[in-house]
Amino acid sequence: MSEYEKKASPDKIYQNPQNKVDDFSFNRQVVDVFPDMIERSIPGYAKIIDGVGRLAAKFTVPKSNVYDLGCSLGAVSLSIAKHNQQHDIQIIGVDNSSAMVERCQRHVDSYTYANPIHIKEADIVDFDLNNASVIVMNFTLQFIQPKRRDALMIKLFDALIPGGVLILSEKIKLSHEVMDSAIVDLHHDFKRENGYSDLEISQKRTALENVMILDEYSLHQKRLLKTGFEAVSIWYQQLNFVSFFAIKGQ
Numbered sequence: 001m002s003e004y005e006k007k008a009s010p011d012k013i014y015q016n017p018q019n020k021v022d023d024f025s026f027n028r029q030v031v032d033v034f035p036d037m038i039e040r041s042i043p044g045y046a047k048i049i050d051g052v053g054r055l056a057a058k059f060t061v062p063k064s065n066v067y068d069l070g071c072s073l074g075a076v077s078l079s080i081a082k083h084n085q086q087h088d089i090q091i092i093g094v095d096n097s098s099a100m101v102e103r104c105q106r107h108v109d110s111y112t113y114a115n116p117i118h119i120k121e122a123d124i125v126d127f128d129l130n131n132a133s134v135i136v137m138n139f140t141l142q143f144i145q146p147k148r149r150d151a152l153m154i155k156l157f158d159a160l161i162p163g164g165v166l167i168l169s170e171k172i173k174l175s176h177e178v179m180d181s182a183i184v185d186l187h188h189d190f191k192r193e194n195g196y197s198d199l200e201i202s203q204k205r206t207a208l209e210n211v212m213i214l215d216e217y218s219l220h221q222k223r224l225l226k227t228g229f230e231a232v233s234i235w236y237q238q239l240n241f242v243s244f245f246a247i248k249g250q
């Protein structure tokens with residue numbers, strides 16, 4: 001059993017009623033339950049992690065960098081390492097939560113894959129990247145202030161080599177209100193089936209309201225094309241959780 005699995009204690013953060021629900025933050029309390037929280041909250045999470053590693057392997061080139069931005073406990077970095085053992089790449093995971101970074105480092109250290117994984121504590125808005133064949137943001141862009149998103153995409157595009165890809169996974173908003181509310185209800189059913197109560201669902205929703213700002217898929221696509229990417233395509237979707245990738249022309 002890995003360090004990560006041993007530490008997977010159950011998420012009870014929103015079980016009791018709170019007078020005032022604080023804004024969600026990736027603090028020690030969240031880090032302690034993160035594997036359980038993310039698995040029970042994001043439909044298809046494990047499939048996306050595995051698929052990102054496999055998809056990345058189609059685009060990695062020797063001596064290039066692969067970035068995992070908003071790496072949390074390093075699930076994407078480890079999947080990339082697992083599926084790229086024959087490829088000579090450097091994997092760099094970045095997160096701005098010190099509690100996450102500390103736990104992430106211990107987690108990746110418990111594995112031995114061929115390629116090195118470097119974990120850095122930094123805000124991805126300020127972080128310098130270069131020589132990237134693949135950049136992954138797995139459910140991270142939604143936590144970046146909307147006014148910073150265009151500039152961040154330009155920076156990532158510039159860091160990619162020709163033929164490189166950006167893999168983005170995001171919770172999305174649907175453009176039609178009635179359709180959006182139907183899918184949000186189905187997501188809440190998914191959480192209920194995973195043992196969360198109505199109180200837990202609603203308190204976490206309140207906590208996320210000001211910090212997780214969702215875009216429509218059409219905005220993501222428009223932003224990436226405007227940035228200069230040659231094409232954008234969805235490779236995985238369950239309900240309002242989408243994973244897509246964009247390629248830089250040769």
Ligand SMILES: Nc1ncnc2c1ncn2[C@@H]1O[C@H](C[S@+](CC[C@H]([NH3+])C(=O)[O-])CC(=O)[O-])[C@@H](O)[C@H]1O
Binds near residue numbers: 094
């Ligand atoms: N500005 C920022 N700079 C750096 N990190 C940030 C920033 N803002 C948020 N984060 C970090 O982005 C991560 C988002 S979780 C990603 C899951 C992971 N990718 C996974 O595949 O397991 C998504 C979720 O929990 O829904 C957290 O670890 C934050 O600390």
Ligand SMILES: O=C(O)C(=O)Cc1ccccc1
Binds near residue numbers: 037041171
């Ligand atoms: O829990 C939710 O409702 C989500 O939308 C996903 C999520 C998962 C883990 C941390 C923050 C948000």
